[in-house]
């Protein structure tokens with residue numbers, strides 16, 4: 001921090017990222033600075049994606065020095081980047097305690113979509129997902145969630161935010177709403193990161209209280225349901241969460257979700273060869289979603305040697321899609337990007353988080 005005398009160790013300072021404008025106003029006032037400094041700070045943190053207090057050139061030097069002495073920005077470190085032949089980037093982010101989480105930047109025509117993580121690992125344990133296979137480590141903070149996008153903006157996209165943000169990386173966002181909701185507010189605030197709420201999608205395996213809370217918050221973001229089976233028997237076998245939140249209640253909550261005009265709920269359907277990909281499954285799916293404003297993303301499973309599934313044939317996937325089209329559903333086949341770098345759907349944290357955790361577990365506790 002070039003504006004300060006030697007900065008205290010990171011842990012002894014507060015973290016600015018994740019604070020909303022009222023909170024920044026409080027800390028600015030408590031230090032005796034005028035309230036307009038808080039708005040300037042908010043703008044630099046989120047709109048300009050500043051990485052260092054010295055960049056905040058319209059903020060008085062004494063205030064910047066005070067900030068640097070008392071607060072860290074709280075950005076993540078980029079621990080690695082892998083680039084696919086299709087232009088997709090998988091980014092490994094290192095959290096302050098050394099845990100690695102992963103995110104993906106996908107190039108689509110002339111814009112970027114960023115897939116962000118909301119938890120380090122995941123406790124939902126979906127049988128087809130390597131994040132679930134690796135288990136749960138901890139919740140991510142609002143600062144950690146937001147920093148993924150600010151880093152993408154600064155490091156990979158010439159100062160422009162990715163156009164679409166999808167909470168489909170590691171973790172179940174609805175089990176971390178205390179941190180995800182403040183992040184959504186900052187992301188969609190025109191004075192903050194200024195990403196249109198209609199371009200933000202929060203995905204869930206079907207946590208009903210989370211869906212209901214998000215509906216009450218009136219954030220106007222999209223939701224996506226990771227459905228993957230048309231009935232309880234099948235869904236129970238691949239998504240343990242279904243036992244607590246069965247499919248009937250889930251679809252009822254979706255029918256009650258307050259959708260803006262022309263919005264639809266997205267249903268993700270990972271197609272597992274020989275398991276959920278028959279025309280009988282398509283028929284049950286069509287009956288389940290009848291009359292619900294929705295679109296269905298069919299995702300042929302991306303193989304991982306540790307998991308006992310296979311990818312369905314292209315013919316099977318096409319027939320499934322055609323069946324839904326014939327019944328007037330919007331159904332797209334999503335061929336995942338970044339397959340060659342382990343960045344495709346269900347492949348995140350394929351061992352990276354686990355290896356990081358192993359390293360941490362081997363370290364003496366005092367070093368953490």
Ligand code: SF4
Pocket residue numbers: 122123124125126129130131132133169170171172204205226
């Ligand atoms: S699919 Fe989503 S909810 Fe299920 S284990 Fe993976 S990250 Fe968790």
